[in-house]
Amino acid sequence: MTKPQGLHQTVYAGAFVHSTDLNELEICENGAIGVDEDGKIAFVERNVEDLNAVVEKHGWKSPVLVRAPDCGFFFPGFIDTHIHASQYxxxxxxxxSTLLDWLETYTFPLESSLSSRPKAKTVYTRCVQRTLSHGTTTAAYYATAHAGSTNLLSDVCLQLGQRAFIGRCNMDSLAPDWYKDSSASTAVDDTRETIAHIASIDPEHKLITPILTPRFAPSCSSELLTQLGKLHAETGLPCQTHISENIPELELVQKLFPQYSSYADVYDAHGLLTPGMVLAHAVYLTPKEQALIKARDAKISxxxxxxxxxxxxxxxVRTLxxxxxxxxxxxxxxxxxxPSVLEAARQAALVSRHVAMTDGDAAKLSVEEVLYLSTKGGARVMGLDAKVGSFDKGLExxxxxxxxxxxxxxxxMGNVDEGPVDIFGWESWDERVAKWVYNGDDRNTRAVWVRGHKVHQKP
Amino acid sequence: MTKPQGLHQTVYAGAFVHSTDLNELEICENGAIGVDEDGKIAFVERNVEDLNAVVEKHGWKSPVLVRAPDCGFFFPGFIDTHIHASQYxxxxxxxxSTLLDWLETYTFPLESSLSSRPKAKTVYTRCVQRTLSHGTTTAAYYATAHAGSTNLLSDVCLQLGQRAFIGRCNMDSLAPDWYKDSSASTAVDDTRETIAHIASIDPEHKLITPILTPRFAPSCSSELLTQLGKLHAETGLPCQTHISENIPELELVQKLFPQYSSYADVYDAHGLLTPGMVLAHAVYLTPKEQALIKARDAKISxxxxxxxxxxxxxxxVRTLxxxxxxxxxxxxxxxxxxPSVLEAARQAALVSRHVAMTDGDAAKLSVEEVLYLSTKGGARVMGLDAKVGSFDKGLExxxxxxxxxxxxxxxxMGNVDEGPVDIFGWESWDERVAKWVYNGDDRNTRAVWVRGHKVHQKP
Incomplete structure (x- = not known):
């Protein structure tokens, strides 16, 4: 682990790349980004010829200088909008397997075993260090149903410096006896305990924010969904769950909640379909559900x-x-x-091509688009776009x-492992970025910062 | 580059994993494989308790000992049955892009530029070193239309110790003027030149074998296909091409070769659909084409x-x-x-799941199956199954x-980069292998041997 250092005015000089919009990736070859003592971007300069002049212009005296490698660039940290730390x-x-038997066979037994604090400590520490090493600066985590080890995950993220949303899994229904909440009210009590814990370690939620987490509709009673909806309204805390991931799951929701017109409607009727809700998967949403989600401004992972x-x-994704x-x-x-968001971006591009095979070429996501989704898009999903996701003045x-x-x-090849991307020298900058997206990995992520603090450096 | 060392009797001790059949992966926790001075497997012992006793039993005196890491294993080298070194x-x-515009936009310009020997040297050296680093011990390469730089690829493979099939691209039709064979006869002459070159550097084809390479039907005249068919029969050399990759290509073949009943029939009618033919892609084969390919015992990549x-x-793939x-x-x-066959194996598993979404669960390829395809299956495709692909006595x-x-x-996490796979200790051996398949990369490939010579070692 790299310990957060004290913050000095720092200028990050060299190439930077970030998304300005879904289709627009700005590639600035000669940039200089000034980051102040609070870890906020104080200035962004382009076409820099004389770095000293830039520093002087902003009245900075001897800032720390961090240079991008010659064949490299600064890029916003990745935002993972859906990750189960407990399943790492x-x-x-x-x-x-498919979803429902996968849960029974692999997932519930592992999650249940994280009632053990030492085991949870090992798993969470490695998961957070791994995701940091892959450039994930913000993660929306599902922990387990245990308040104790969920709190431990909050501690680990705070200690390692990762921006995180921490959710205790709420599940009082359709789960094994040996791994479920005993009632809606104990579930909510335990959830409140995790909220209180975060309030005690990071009261302003500078890094760690609680996120209400009904596992998914089939594992929650209507009573539990109602209480979580109330807690959502009462606290204003964000919320995350799953929706419409596979077909047997859809059928199960219809069977369990026959009085609601759709899967999305189940959440809506319980006060959970709001701008603060992150819905994972959304594979089989009907046009009506999409319209409802759009109307409520709920987000999709x-x-x-x-x-x-x-x-x-x-x-x-194109339709959404x-x-x-x-x-x-x-x-x-x-x-x-x-655990790599870069891999998720690559898979988003590939899956969109599978969609294109049936729906037509418009479905294809470009390199620019998948990079947007992995940064600025993710920031908007997590309600963080005023804080992170791109390189703009005032952001962290x-x-x-x-x-x-x-x-x-x-x-x-030399004796040093420079990572899997080979640049021959004749590639355009667009092509370099494409090569990174399709072949890059954590070896290409030399260092990672959150709120200005260095939280990872390649060994 | 790691220089091939002189060969001594060597015992590779520890766990080994290899495919015995499409569905069967043998995982031997305590093994010992003896490799003789010719680089051939002299014995394979299982359930070894006393290594000295094994060595004595076989009458070996002080062999070199190479131990698998505690959490690791020996695995057969990967076989890449279709790779364009020139496009690396x-x-x-x-x-x-899709196939036909991709060829025009990206591929032909790059391939054409490899008429430059220094450029070809750089590209081929890096490509071969990269694939070795990913554990590819055998590759079936397409070079370019240039005999000179094709020969250079043969030299590079021989020098770096990779087992390779080297094919000059034959293309006298439907290619840009600035990048095509001027006639069928010059194409065949140039191909003969590459065959002669390999005969001069590796007369017994211990490592390097020429492979006849009509690029694909649309880029070859009927005359060229006929001559290559004759050369195939005359020399007994293997052959490789593309088939049925995308829909506009199928339509093009139908238009260019209206007298033949199918894409496969075009190759068959020219004497090219034989047990020595490797057909890449095979996405849209009709049942009749599949039956023809099966009858001819042609192979599919x-x-x-x-x-x-x-x-x-x-x-x-399941249907095939x-x-x-x-x-x-x-x-x-x-x-x-x-360039990683491990990534190809992973993608084979994922693509099979996309097939399963429409065709049903039987289409899914297991971890065992994709590992078979990447080793023993590939060996059978290349006609090498009596030499490589698994760990059996007499193989290399x-x-x-x-x-x-x-x-x-x-x-x-420590200060050493141990690669992307995290083993917590409670996983079964099957699970360790699955974790490697889905998250492993070249960092997990610590060393690579071909014919008993070490050809790569992790820096």
């Missing part, structure tokens, strides 16, 4: 790797975006196999420094 | 990453396997974005040593 040890373990792994289906619904990306560990410095390997004449 | 610099660069990237479609057709995996750089030692990261109590 199962990454890659799912066999040929697209989890492409998970949807392929569990053969859930293909979310129609065309309707003005806010979408971000989720790794969905361990329905998804990888949540960023990663990317370096790409340079192939020397002759082509021979 | 474009890995990840394809935008929203499945390229899942490429088929998703270029939104070509989803090959029906059920009919007894021999299938292996190809990275198809740079239709595919990654083409292998990789895999190590997985071990998470210590407390979970903290």
């Amino acid at each position: 040890p199962n990454a890659g373990i799912f066999g040929k 697209h989890c492409p790797a998970s949807n392929s792994s569990l053969s859930s289906g293909c979310a129609r 975006l065309d309707q003005g619904i806010t979408v971000g990306l989720g790794t969905d560990i361990s329905g998804g196999y990888s 410095w949540d960023a990663q420094m990317i370096s790409l390997g340079v192939v020397p004449e002759g082509g021979t | 610099p474009n890995a990840g660069i394809f935008g929203k 499945h390229c899942p990453a490429s088929n998703s990237s270029l939104s070509s479609g989803c090959a029906r 396997l059920d009919q007894g057709i021999t299938v292996g995996l190809g990275t198809d750089i740079s239709g595919g974005y990654s 030692w083409d292998a990789q040593m895999i190590s997985l990261g071990v998470v210590p109590e407390g979970g903290t």
Whole structure:
């Protein structure tokens, strides 16, 4: 672990890349971004020829200087809008299962075992360090049903410096006896306990924010959903859950909640379909549900790797975006196999091509679009777009420094592992970024900052 | 580059994993594999308790001992049955293109530029070193239309110790004027030149074998296909091409070759559909074509990453396997974005799940199956199953040593990059292998051997 350092005025100089809009990736080859003692972006300069002149212009005296590598750039930190920290040890373990049997076979047993604090400490520490190493500066976590180890996850994120939303899983129905809330009221009590804990360690939610987490409709009684809806209204805290991930799940919701017109309506009727709600998956939303979600301004977390792994289906991201619904990306560990948002971006591009095979070329997501979804889109999903997601004056410095390997004449690989991306020198900047998206990994993420603090550096 | 060392009797001790059949992965926790001075497997012992006793039993005196890491295993080298070495610099660069415009926009300009020997040297050296680092011990390469730089690729593979099939691209039709063979006869002459070159550097084809390479039917005249068919019969050399990758391509073939009943029939009528033919893609084969391919015992290279990237479609691998057709995996750089066969295996699993979404669960490929396709299946595709693909007595030692990261109590990551796979200690061996397949990368490939020579070691 890299300990957060004290903050000095710092100038990040060199190339930077960030999304200004869904389709627009700004690539600035000679930039200088000034970050102040509060970790906020004080200035963004482009076409810099004389760095000293820039520093002087802003009246800064001897700031710390951090230079991007020659073949590299600063990029906003990734935002993972859906990840189960508790399932991290199962990454890659799912066999040929689909959602409902996957939950029973792999997921509930592992989550249940995290009642053990030492085990939870090991799992959460590794999960948070891993995601930081992949450039994830903000994560919306599901923990487990245990208040104690959920609080431990909050502690770990605060200690390691990751911006996080921490949700205790609420589940008083349709779960094994050995892993469920005993009633709606104990579930809400335990959830309040996790809210209180975060209030005690990070009262202003500078890094850690509680997030209300009904697991998904089938695992919650109507009573529990009602109480969580009230808590949502009372506290103004954000909320996260799953929606419309696979077909047997849809049928189950219809059977369990026959009085509601749709899966989305179940959440809406319980006061949970609001601008503060993050809905993961959204593979099979009907046009009516999409319209309702748009009307309520609820957000969607697209989890492409998970949807392929569990053969859930293909979310129609283009359709959602065309309707003005806010979408971000989720790794969905361990329905998804990888803790990397870069991998989620890659899978979003590939899954959109599978959609294109049936729906036509318009469905394809570009490199620019998947990078938007993984940063600024994610920030909007989490209600953080006034704080992070791009490099604009006044935002906080949540960023990663990317370096790409340079192939020397002759082509021979050296003795240093420069990561999996090979730049030959004739590529345009757009092409370099595309190569990073399709072949890059955590080796290309040399350093990571949250709120101006360095929270990860490549060994 | 790691220089091949002189060979001594060597015992590879510890866990080993290999495919015995499509569905059967043998995981031997305590094994010992003896490799003789010729790089051949002299013995395979299981349930080894006393290594010295094993060595004595076989009458070996002080062999070199190579131990698998505690949380690791020996695994057969990967076999990439379809990769364009010449397109390696474009890995990840394809935008929203599909096959035919992708060829025009990205591929032909790059390939054409490899008429420059220094550029070809740089590109091929890096491509071969990269694929070795990913554990690819055998690759079936497409070079370019240039005999000179094709020969250079043969030299590079021989020098770096990779087992390779080297094909000069034959294309006298439907290609840009600035990048095509001027006639069928010059194409065949140039191809003969590459065959002669390999005969001069590796006369017994111990490592390097020429492979006849009509690019694909649309870029070859009937005359050229006829001559290559004759050369195939005359020399007995293997052959590789593309088939049925995307729909506009099918239509083009129908238009260019109206007298033939199908795409497969075009190759068959020219004497090219034989047991020595490797057909890449095979996404849209009709049942009749599948039956013809089966009858001719031609082989198929499945390229899942490429088929998703270029939104070509989803090959029906289960259907092909059920009919007894021999299938292996190809990275198809740079239709595919990654030079890693492990990534191809992962994508094969994911694409099969996309097929399952429409065709039903039987389409899903398991971890065991994709590992078979990437090793023993690939060996059968390349006609090498009597030499490599698994760990059996008499086969050559083409292998990789895999190590997985071990998470210590407390979970903290150390200062050494142990790769992306985290093993917590409670996983079964099957689960460890699954974690490797879904999250592993070249960092987990600590060392690679071909014919008993070490050809790569992690820096």
